[in-house]
Amino acid sequence: MQKRRFFIMTILIFFVFLLSGCGKQNQASNVSGQATETSASTLEPYLVGEKLLQFLPDEKLKRLPDVLPRAFRAIISVDGLTEEILLVDTQELDYAVNLLAKINVEECVSVPAGNSNHSFTLIWQDGTSSFIPLNGRKLEATVKGKSRLFRLQGIDELWLYLESYVEKDE
Numbered sequence: 001m002q003k004r005r006f007f008i009m010t011i012l013i014f015f016v017f018l019l020s021g022c023g024k025q026n027q028a029s030n031v032s033g034q035a036t037e038t039s040a041s042t043l044e045p046y047l048v049g050e051k052l053l054q055f056l057p058d059e060k061l062k063r064l065p066d067v068l069p070r071a072f073r074a075i076i077s078v079d080g081l082t083e084e085i086l087l088v089d090t091q092e093l094d095y096a097v098n099l100l101a102k103i104n105v106e107e108c109v110s111v112p113a114g115n116s117n118h119s120f121t122l123i124w125q126d127g128t129s130s131f132i133p134l135n136g137r138k139l140e141a142t143v144k145g146k147s148r149l150f151r152l153q154g155i156d157e158l159w160l161y162l163e164s165y166v167e168k169d170e
Contacts, residue, residue: 052103052139052152058130061122065097069122069130072096074162076118077136085165097122099158105139106151116140 053061060067072087087093100120118134133140137159138149 050105051101052105052132053101055105055139056130056132056141060124060128061130061132064122065094065101068093068097070125071123073121073123074119076134076159076162078163078166082117083166085162087165096158096161099154099161102154103158104153106153108143108148109138109151110149111147 053064068090070088072093074085074087076083076085087096116135118136120132120134122130122132124130135149137152137155139152140147140149142148
């Protein structure tokens with residue numbers, strides 16, 4: 001009886017996982033950032049291991065790191081506090097953008113449970129901006145009309161670099 005109950009629960013969890021959309025990682029699906037100012041008319045298919053900048057439907061992001069933005073704005077949490085960092089120096093921008101270009105999108109990990117205001121915004125020379133919505137250190141993206149969280153490989157190095165700009169209270 002115990003084994004049968006375990007088997008039924010396992011199958012139930014598997015089907016819930018599939019229905020949530022997280023199990024459809026290797027199939028092509030429409031993906032978009034939630035609040036991009038610039039967005040491509042045709043959305044890119046999602047593939048595990050794809051570079052973050054290729055994953056998002058913003059053509060300006062795809063040109064990084066070859067074309068630097070005018071500014072890089074990050075909203076992140078440091079020690080439980082939300083901090084805003086603005087990089088405008090060319091060397092700082094170059095370093096941050098190169099770290100951003102190394103980030104890969106990994107598997108879908110869950111459906112967002114709460115609202116998180118973390119983000120990266122790149123402000124371009126022409127005054128437009130590209131927005132990358134985050135929930136903690138995970139990408140929050142819309143797949144087939146449903147909000148999903150994706151684990152990001154390589155975000156920790158960029159996050160630590162940005163944290164170094166936060167003034168610590170003594």
